[in-house]
Amino acid sequence: MTSSSYDYAREIVYAQDRDRYLAGLFAAEDARNGLWSLYAFNAEIARVRDLIRDPLPGEVRLQWWRDFLQGTEHGDAAANPVADALGQTIRAYNLPVKALTDMIDARVFDLYDDPMPTLHDLEGYCGETVSALFQLGALVLNKGQDAGTGEVAGHAGVAFGLCGLMRALPWHAARGQMYLPADLLDRHGVDRQTVLKGEATPELRAALAELRGHARHHLVRVRQKLKDVPPQAAAVFLPLALVEPVLARMDAKDFDPLRGSAELSQLRRQWILWRAARKSGPKL
Structure with a gap:
């Protein structure tokens, strides 16, 4: 079978x-x-x-x-x-x-539908889900041998995971689910119920701007470590090339984080992945 x-x-x-x-x-x-x-x-x-x-x-x-x-x-x-x-x-x-x-x-x-308590908890969630997938994929491409990608996979998973959760915010909010951490929302005075109702307030926009900053921080750490990724394991990290273009769309002043879409067209995503793969490792 x-x-x-x-x-x-x-x-x-x-x-x-x-x-x-x-x-x-x-x-x-x-x-x-x-x-x-x-x-x-x-x-x-x-x-x-x-x-x-x-x-x-x-x-x-x-x-x-x-x-x-x-x-x-x-x-x-x-x-x-x-x-x-x-x-x-x-x-x-x-x-x-x-x-x-x-x-x-x-x-x-x-x-x-429990709230995510803290940003630390959210990063831990991304680590156990997305980072783990990067690391396991690198093991497969390195024929089961440790490729020394633990640190880069950790940062990659948080950057990719945070970006993905912000992309999915309209969908999650519509079904009453909240991944945005409570401490981040409290810091910016965001009312959780307004998010679940689909209301994009200035406070929410400020909180999401901070979260994009965290995603970019981890993306910088990834860039610093990608040179150490063995060439045979590089393909696992190619999807990271999509993170910054998506974050840039979310940066737009007229972008509605609860009703808009930050999705890139299929053709553009394919082109970004192809361009990244053409280089010696996924340059981000």
């Missing part, structure tokens, strides 16, 4: 995470299946909130993945093509299972 499982995983990534899919095409061909399995797993656990009405069924779905990773799954886990592909990848590259279970644990937050 392995070959068809990898094909299935690739199709999920193509449909649900197009930017990582395109970036993965610049990786060594013999390592792409490993990337597809990781990215498909990430897509599966990231969309659990979209598939359920109440948190409990979501908890059950996430627990199934925990059980699978810990070898205590119920039934034939290999019947799930994403799980089958992921299991093959874990064994082929000796990936740390704890990093994957930590990703699942972090996604429990997605199931509820």
Whole structure:
């Protein structure tokens, strides 16, 4: 089932995470299946909130993945093509299972409408979800050997994660969910209820400007460390080339963070990724 499982995983990534899919095409061909399995797993656990009405069924779905990773799954886990592909990848590259279970644990937050307490907590959430995915992808492209990318992956995940959450703010607010940290909102006098109602106040704009500053701070740290990324692992970090153009769109004075879209066209995203890949490593 392995070959068809990898094909299935690739199709999920193509449909649900197009930017990582395109970036993965610049990786060594013999390592792409490993990337597809990781990215498909990430897509599966990231969309659990979209598939359920109440948190409990979501908890059950996430627990199934925990059980699978810990070898205590119920039934034939290999019947799930994403799980089958992921299991093959874990064994082929000796990936740390704890990093994957930590990703699942972090996604429990997605199931509820609890506020994100602090910026530190938000960065930790990005670290356990997005940074981990960068690091695991680098392990796959470096044939299971530590590529020394832990620090760059950490900063990359926070920069990419913060940017993604700001892009998704209208969607999250519409369903009553808040990733913007409470301490950031309090510092700028933002009323959480106005955000959930879709009202873009000056206070909210100031808070988001500060958050973009944090994303750019981590992006600077990434730029300082990218030169140390082994060439064979560079493709994992290509999606970071999209962060600054998206942040720049959010900087516009007339941009509405709760009703506008900071999305780049598909053609422009492809061109940015291609340009970054043409250089010796993803220059940002």
